[in-house]
Amino acid sequence: MTVQLQLKEISIQLSGNTIVNNINLQLQPGEIGCLLGHSGCGKTTLLRAIAGFEQPTTGEILLRGKQVASIKKMLPPERRNVGMVFQDLALFPHLTIGDNIAFGMRGKSKQEVTTRIQTLLELIGLPHLKNKHPHQLSGGQQQRIALARAMAPRPDLLLLDEPFSSQDTERREQLAREVGQILREDNCTAMLVTHDQHEAFAMADHIGVINNGKLMQWDTPYNLYHCPNSREVADFIGQGVMVKGTVLETDKLKTEFGVVSGEFSQPLPAGTEVDLLVRPDDIIHDDNSDNFGTVTEKAFRGAEYLYTLHLPGDTDVLCIAPSHHNHKIGEQIGIKLELDHLVIFQRTA
Amino acid sequence: MQSSIASNTTTTAKLKFSIRRPSGWTLAAACVALIIATPILTILGFLFYPSTDTWQHLADTVLTDYISNSLLLMLGVAVGAGSIGICTAWLTSMYNFPGRQLFVWSLLLPLAMPAYIIAFTYTGMFEVAGPVQEWIREAFNLRYGEYWFPEIRSLGGAITMLSLVLYPYVYLLARAAFLDQSTCALEASRTLGCGPWRSLFFVALPLARPAIVTGLSLALMETLADYGTVQYFGVSTFTTGIFRTWFGLDDSVAAAQLSGLLMTFVFVLILLERWSRQQARFHHATNSYRTLPNIKLPPLMGWLATIACLLPLFFGFLLPIGQLTQWAVMTFSEMVDSSFYALALNSFLLAGTAAVLTLIPALILSYGSRNHATPLSRFLVRLSGMGYAIPGTVIAIGILIPFGALDNSIDAWMLEHFDTGTGLIFSGTIFILLFAYMARFFTVSLNTIESGLGKIRLSMDEAAKTMGYSGIAVLRHIHLPIMKGSILTALIIVFVDVLKELPATLVLRPFNFNTLAVRAFELASDERLADSSTAAIAIVLVSIIPVILLSRTIAHSRPGQPQ
Numbered sequence: 001m002t003v004q005l006q007l008k009e010i011s012i013q014l015s016g017n018t019i020v021n022n023i024n025l026q027l028q029p030g031e032i033g034c035l036l037g038h039s040g041c042g043k044t045t046l047l048r049a050i051a052g053f054e055q056p057t058t059g060e061i062l063l064r065g066k067q068v069a070s071i072k073k074m075l076p077p078e079r080r081n082v083g084m085v086f087q088d089l090a091l092f093p094h095l096t097i098g099d100n101i102a103f104g105m106r107g108k109s110k111q112e113v114t115t116r117i118q119t120l121l122e123l124i125g126l127p128h129l130k131n132k133h134p135h136q137l138s139g140g141q142q143q144r145i146a147l148a149r150a151m152a153p154r155p156d157l158l159l160l161d162e163p164f165s166s167q168d169t170e171r172r173e174q175l176a177r178e179v180g181q182i183l184r185e186d187n188c189t190a191m192l193v194t195h196d197q198h199e200a201f202a203m204a205d206h207i208g209v210i211n212n213g214k215l216m217q218w219d220t221p222y223n224l225y226h227c228p229n230s231r232e233v234a235d236f237i238g239q240g241v242m243v244k245g246t247v248l249e250t251d252k253l254k255t256e257f258g259v260v261s262g263e264f265s266q267p268l269p270a271g272t273e274v275d276l277l278v279r280p281d282d283i284i285h286d287d288n289s290d291n292f293g294t295v296t297e298k299a300f301r302g303a304e305y306l307y308t309l310h311l312p313g314d315t316d317v318l319c320i321a322p323s324h325h326n327h328k329i330g331e332q333i334g335i336k337l338e339l340d341h342l343v344i345f346q347r348t349a
Numbered sequence: 350m351q352s353s354i355a356s357n358t359t360t361t362a363k364l365k366f367s368i369r370r371p372s373g374w375t376l377a378a379a380c381v382a383l384i385i386a387t388p389i390l391t392i393l394g395f396l397f398y399p400s401t402d403t404w405q406h407l408a409d410t411v412l413t414d415y416i417s418n419s420l421l422l423m424l425g426v427a428v429g430a431g432s433i434g435i436c437t438a439w440l441t442s443m444y445n446f447p448g449r450q451l452f453v454w455s456l457l458l459p460l461a462m463p464a465y466i467i468a469f470t471y472t473g474m475f476e477v478a479g480p481v482q483e484w485i486r487e488a489f490n491l492r493y494g495e496y497w498f499p500e501i502r503s504l505g506g507a508i509t510m511l512s513l514v515l516y517p518y519v520y521l522l523a524r525a526a527f528l529d530q531s532t533c534a535l536e537a538s539r540t541l542g543c544g545p546w547r548s549l550f551f552v553a554l555p556l557a558r559p560a561i562v563t564g565l566s567l568a569l570m571e572t573l574a575d576y577g578t579v580q581y582f583g584v585s586t587f588t589t590g591i592f593r594t595w596f597g598l599d600d601s602v603a604a605a606q607l608s609g610l611l612m613t614f615v616f617v618l619i620l621l622e623r624w625s626r627q628q629a630r631f632h633h634a635t636n637s638y639r640t641l642p643n644i645k646l647p648p649l650m651g652w653l654a655t656i657a658c659l660l661p662l663f664f665g666f667l668l669p670i671g672q673l674t675q676w677a678v679m680t681f682s683e684m685v686d687s688s689f690y691a692l693a694l695n696s697f698l699l700a701g702t703a704a705v706l707t708l709i710p711a712l713i714l715s716y717g718s719r720n721h722a723t724p725l726s727r728f729l730v731r732l733s734g735m736g737y738a739i740p741g742t743v744i745a746i747g748i749l750i751p752f753g754a755l756d757n758s759i760d761a762w763m764l765e766h767f768d769t770g771t772g773l774i775f776s777g778t779i780f781i782l783l784f785a786y787m788a789r790f791f792t793v794s795l796n797t798i799e800s801g802l803g804k805i806r807l808s809m810d811e812a813a814k815t816m817g818y819s820g821i822a823v824l825r826h827i828h829l830p831i832m833k834g835s836i837l838t839a840l841i842i843v844f845v846d847v848l849k850e851l852p853a854t855l856v857l858r859p860f861n862f863n864t865l866a867v868r869a870f871e872l873a874s875d876e877r878l879a880d881s882s883t884a885a886i887a888i889v890l891v892s893i894i895p896v897i898l899l900s901r902t903i904a905h906s907r908p909g910q911p912q
Contacts, residue, residue: 104816
């Protein structure tokens with residue numbers, strides 16, 4: 001099978017600043033990828049380069065095996081067969097919903113266009129809005145129309161630039177899941193750009209964490225969370241703290257919680273000073289444990305409490321406990337570590 | 350689709366494609382802005398020119414008159430237009446009374462009445478030989494001099510005339526500010542123990558102050574720019590002084606310097622306007638909007654409010670248009686002949702050409718600054734945009750001087766090298782008249798185009814491109830349909846402004862070239878008031894069109910309501 005999108009050693013400079021730095025990645029047909037990072041990290045610039053609005057300074061971009069951009073070549077966006085959903089949606093105010101969706105389907109028969117519009121409107125769950133104008137729709141409806149418009153010409157690749165940023169925070173994850181479903185039903189290959197990891201997790205098959213223009217890790221959501229390959233990725237994805245430790249032997253670590261054993265994320269010789277990544281779900285509340293932490297903060301989250309615990313060795317860790325384990329601030333509670341894979345990073349002086 | 354991607358027609362890296370607009374746009378925009386700003390720059394330059402004997406003569410004799418009369422005129426109009434504008438705005442936005450819906454838009458109608466036209470209409474009605482004084486003499490059996498009657502041709506008269514036609518600026522902005530306030534701020538003040546009157550003076554008015562100041566400064570710019578009214582009433586102000594110095598004393602340097610002094614007054618107003626617009630941002634009290642309650646007034650109070658709104662409408666529009674109509678009916682058969690139609694056609698052609706010519710640089714400049722707005726280009730746009738605040742007289746002087754110099758040097762060069770002179774190429778032609786209109790009304794066009802273009806976000810262009818549309822196709826399918834309303838509006842407003850324009854046309858028109866405005870003013874100046882009415886009424890009727898456009902825009906843009 002041909003790779004749908006391939007980036008080879010892409011760097012982009014804008015007015016002398018390197019915005020995107022030597023990025024390699026690829027997307028298979030039907031896959032949904034995501035570029036995740038803080039604002040200004042270069043993810044949107046990379047997306048715009050794929051669309052054809054920016055030119056790479058080095059490297060090449062291939063769509064279905066055909067080169068569309070390199071240092072020497074620059075196929076304009078209108079000739080790339082790439083769809084894009086914009087941050088501000090960019091629906092055309094002077095056209096009806098139907099005409100907005102039909103806009104990209106020039107040269108198709110009228111029958112074909114009508115059928116495609118109806119199919120898409122049903123797919124996004126808004127079958128009766130064809131003759132309305134964009135300003136008559138709610139934000140969430142406009143969102144889906146923008147998606148349908150971009151999907152209508154069956155692009156080889158659909159790009160989504162922070163498409164949920166104008167929506168309420170509570171609704172974003174839900175929308176992302178719905179959009180992911182819609183794209184999969186239409187067998188559409190897509191690349192999402194966002195700063196919100198919940199959106200990314202809800203939608204993407206592969207996520208690339210971008211920091212300062214560099215791709216830190218291109219991986220599945222599960223691996224990004226459980227096997228981050230750098231401190232930056234570990235910091236950025238999920239909640240967690242670093243606990244100090246010393247390597248005893250190939251699968252044993254001495255920490256404040258006593259000796260923990262498990263498979264190391266990287267082989268390090270005995271005696272190395274390391275930081276161990278501990279997620280809130282790695283710390284189990286256990287009244288029979290010999291290790292204690294003092295509750296300094298607690299946040300009620302319905303089914304569970306998220307406790308911040310102060311350890312005797314002067315470290316703060318997070319711990320999730322079922323909400324019937326209601327402890328007061330200042331109380332000492334027993335905890336134990338439950339880890340079989342140890343994510344460790346060598347500590348530098 | 351695949352084949353289109355693989356096709357060999359790819360753009361090379363050297364040929365940057367159209368999304369990155371070449372800096373040529375910016376360069377073109379800078380050139381356009383500089384050309385349009387020529388008159389302003391010329392006048393500014395003369396402020397640093399050594400003054401002549403004439404200047405000393407002016408300073409010794411009439412300059413104090415010019416300054417004091419101009420200042421008194423401004424003060425009077427500020428009080429007059431300010432109080433009418435604020436009162437009518439407050440009544441129509443807060444209360445419900447008979448005719449309110451009608452007043453909301455009809456209070457704008459005096460905007461269609463050029464000040465010089467209302468001036469000679471009122472003169473016809475209220476001068477000694479006019480119908481009003483005649484009726485007084487007959488009714489009370491008095492003779493001239495035995496009763497007191499205000500002299501219409503005076504500073505006070507000019508203040509009244511200008512206030513009557515300029516109050517809509519204050520009304521418009523004050524009303525928008527009152528509507529913008531939302532009832533929450535007022536209700537908060539009520540719960541804190543302020544009665545309705547205290548709420549008006551301590552909450553509503555202070556909140557609307559920036560808008561009121563903006564409206565007043567616009568009205569005062571028009572006041573300073575006025576030539577027809579003060580000339581007709583014999584009040585010596587800057588504009589009449591510039592005319593006298595240029596034509597009477599034949600001293601272009603002194604006239605330019607007088608213009609420069611007038612321009613510094615205008616600059617103060619521009620700064621005041623800018624500053625108060627900035628203040629207005631901080632006065633936006635709340636985001637949660639609730640429409641004003643529209644308190645229904647008890648019958649007696651209601652009818653008083655009706656009368657309060659009817660008075661400015663009556664004296665600012667209905668009465669003068671009535672008088673003009675009566676005169677026009679009287680003189681119709683005599684005045685409206687083939688030469689009148691030729692005159693009207695001439696005016697319309699001139700105004701139409703000017704409107705189109707003004708639109709082109711406005712399009713270049715707004716598209717040029719759409720992507721690449723540098724501080725320099727923004728400054729140039731502002732500079733070229735000041736023309737609207739600069740009196741037509743000043744623009745005219747600022748154009749005559751550089752083009753006169755250009756003509757003379759071309760003539761001299763030709764004489765020296767080819768032994769034949771060219772005479773005056775530009776001066777006294779339709780070309781510099783059109784250029785003056787462009788310099789003066791460019792802002793109007795630019796603002797309208799920019800607000801239209803503001804509706805087209807860059808992402809819309811990009812969306813169309815990702816859907817297979819080239820640059821030209823994007824212009825045709827996205828820009829043209831969205832922009833056509835704005836383009837039409839820009840054309841109409843400039844058309845009407847040119848049709849009404851008097852002083853620059855008087856100075857710059859070619860020999861034997863006439864417009865409706867000049868004809869009306871000339872006839873009125875020759876005391877043929879009734880004869881001037883047909884031309885005047887044609888101007889007023891056409892001027893109503895942009896007022897209607899304006900009131901429609903306002904009706905469609907209420908805060909807190911979906912657009």
